[in-house]
Amino acid sequence: MxxxxxxxxxxxxxxxxxxxxxxxxxxxxxxxxxxxxxxxxxxxxxxxxxxxxxxxxxxxxxxxxxxxxxxxxxxxxxxxSNEDIQKSADRIRGSAEAILREMTQERVDSIKAKTGFDKGQALNEMIGHVSELIEQIYDQDEEQDPQIEAMAKPIVNTEKYMARFKDINSAARFAKVSYSLPITGSKLYKENDEYFVTLVLEPDGENAVYDLRRCGLEYAEELMMNSPEQTHVEETAKCIIKEDALLHLKDMLAK
Incomplete structure (x- = not known):
């Protein structure tokens, strides 16, 4: 030990x-x-x-x-100490108030009024903003001690992600750089001319979320978290690789 x-x-x-x-x-x-x-x-x-x-x-x-x-x-x-507890409470309270401002009933009604792809995109955008606000609870600023993030990491639950790619080669390059991350349950889908990789990210107390997003920005057309579009893809698209999709995609580049 x-x-x-x-x-x-x-x-x-x-x-x-x-x-x-x-x-x-x-x-x-x-x-x-x-x-x-x-x-x-x-x-x-x-x-x-x-x-x-x-x-x-x-x-x-x-x-x-x-x-x-x-x-x-x-x-x-x-x-x-009591001061540390107060700082944590103030930070969480501030984030909670920001989330309430983000998720106004007016905005929810606006999303409900949309149809088709626009509805899913608007909902995903709102969820993404709220997720960023939640992450800020765990981010340390210059005046905060490092222990705040270390304490918060274990309470972060596993998150479902879906990456959209314009071609199979982009998906393979994404798999190569993201394979070392704590990812489970990856699958590959195809719908029309696009490819989708779904996966579950296991928090490991480090910067896995940020590393995954960096991979997504570099190789994917879009990276979504807990998105309603993922449910649509899983229900309607053709599943090409049902298990260990990242492993199989990564191996494609080695051939």
């Missing part, structure tokens, strides 16, 4: 799957908070608390867990 003190309020612990098995635990047991992990987590809590100078009377010690692609577990321990 490697414990790194990142700053005065944050400690990062990395534990290999093999180390957990040596003490009779598994990564899944840690992530699910099973009863048999309580003694280990209590010991870890004490160790990081000592490193951070944690005062249980006046401070809160937040612990969040991520399971990495190799099966190891990364745990962030963040010490929060």
């Amino acid at each position: 490697v414990i790194v003190k990142m700053n005065n309020t944050t400690v990062e612990c990395s534990i290999a799957a093999s180390e957990l098995r040596e003490i009779g635990l598994t990564p899944e047991a840690i992530m699910n908070g099973e009863k048999k992990t309580v003694p280990f987590m209590a010991q870890l809590n004490r160790e990081v608390g000592e490193q951070l100078g944690y005062n249980p009377e006046t401070e809160v010690l937040m612990m969040s867990k991520n399971m990495m692609m190799d099966g190891s577990v990364r745990i962030f321990a963040i010490k929060m």
